[in-house]
Amino acid sequence: MNWDVIGHEWAVHLLRHALEAGELSHAYLFTGPPGVGKGTLARALASALLCQGAARPCGACRACRLVAGGNHPDLFWVQPESDPGTLKVEQIRELQRHLSRTPAMGSHRVAILDRFDQATPSAANALLKTLEEPPEFVVLILLAPDTDSLLPTIVSRCQVIPLRPLPVARVADALRERWGLEAERARLLAHLSGGRLGWAVRAATDADLLRRRQQRIEEMGALLGAPLTDRFRYAAELAGNPEAVQEALDLWAGWWRDVLLLATGAESAAPEESRLTNLDYRPRLEQLAAQYTPAQVLARIQAIRAASERLRRNANPQLTLEVLLGFDL
Numbered sequence: 001m002n003w004d005v006i007g008h009e010w011a012v013h014l015l016r017h018a019l020e021a022g023e024l025s026h027a028y029l030f031t032g033p034p035g036v037g038k039g040t041l042a043r044a045l046a047s048a049l050l051c052q053g054a055a056r057p058c059g060a061c062r063a064c065r066l067v068a069g070g071n072h073p074d075l076f077w078v079q080p081e082s083d084p085g086t087l088k089v090e091q092i093r094e095l096q097r098h099l100s101r102t103p104a105m106g107s108h109r110v111a112i113l114d115r116f117d118q119a120t121p122s123a124a125n126a127l128l129k130t131l132e133e134p135p136e137f138v139v140l141i142l143l144a145p146d147t148d149s150l151l152p153t154i155v156s157r158c159q160v161i162p163l164r165p166l167p168v169a170r171v172a173d174a175l176r177e178r179w180g181l182e183a184e185r186a187r188l189l190a191h192l193s194g195g196r197l198g199w200a201v202r203a204a205t206d207a208d209l210l211r212r213r214q215q216r217i218e219e220m221g222a223l224l225g226a227p228l229t230d231r232f233r234y235a236a237e238l239a240g241n242p243e244a245v246q247e248a249l250d251l252w253a254g255w256w257r258d259v260l261l262l263a264t265g266a267e268s269a270a271p272e273e274s275r276l277t278n279l280d281y282r283p284r285l286e287q288l289a290a291q292y293t294p295a296q297v298l299a300r301i302q303a304i305r306a307a308s309e310r311l312r313r314n315a316n317p318q319l320t321l322e323v324l325l326g327f328d329l
């Protein structure tokens with residue numbers, strides 16, 4: 001058995017057992033933060049379902065190779081056209097046409113619906129029909145950050161598999177052993193990833209991602225002492241790019257969480273077991289921890305989380321950022 005998934009052993013075990021016992025569900029919902037491994041696990045399950053070898057997934061047969069290459073005629077990967085974007089009802093209708101035909105190669109047709117939280121209400125409703133009466137040979141795998149972002153009628157028709165971030169040390173080991181990163185870089189990326197291996201692997205190959213992070217940290221530092229007009233100007237600039245807003249809020253929340261760990265003395269002294277996310281900014285974080293009380297830092301973290309939550313509920317990005325940057329930070 002070669003599921004080729006790092007971590008999430010309980011989920012692999014559960015799916016493997018269901019497959020062997022012939023008790024696989026017609027619909028799964030894998031939840032977890034971006035980069036945690038939902039797509040990797042979905043592809044492994046698809047491979048196991050479509051594999052023509054003896055020990056499924058064998059990783060070597062024609063079906064497994066086609067799945068790995070993204071070309072298997074019975075595997076359909078549907079996702080919003082951009083990120084963030086929307087998954088449209090036309091995409092679901094087209095998928096349903098494919099799923100109504102019998103499998104081309106094996107015994108199943110598998111659909112992976114990535115970032116299904118970005119499906120329009122009509123797309124979600126259209127999929128409900130397939131979820132209610134799926135053709136015998138169809139397995140649907142929905143991916144989303146959490147169940148709250150989906151219609152309850154969708155969630156209740158899926159078996160939910162919640163994927164959690166891996167221990168940071170596990171991510172660091174994987175980055176070293178499998179992706180050949182040197183130890184210090186592996187440790188930093190593992191900490192920054194918060195246990196999301198997929199994110200760490202992307203960061204390892206995308207220098208832009210780390211440059212953007214550094215830029216955002218510098219900007220935040222500059223904003224702390226800046227006049228209100230400058231903060232509002234920054235809010236307006238940032239609000240123009242929805243993806244950047246969420247990225248910045250996540251980064252700020254992680255940053256102040258680090259300050260809180262230091263301010264309360266909850267941070268372990270050894271860098272290897274450090275609970276800090278932004279390991280490479282330790283001196284600056286220590287400065288801030290000495291400057292603010294834990295209560296002040298906690299209030300900031302809560303304000304950032306509240307802003308994140310409002311944005312998820314479609315609040316106006318510029319107004320939300322103005323309140324956060326103008327008064328709460």
Ligand SMILES: [Zn+2]
Nearest residue numbers: 051058061064
């Ligand atoms: Zn195979």
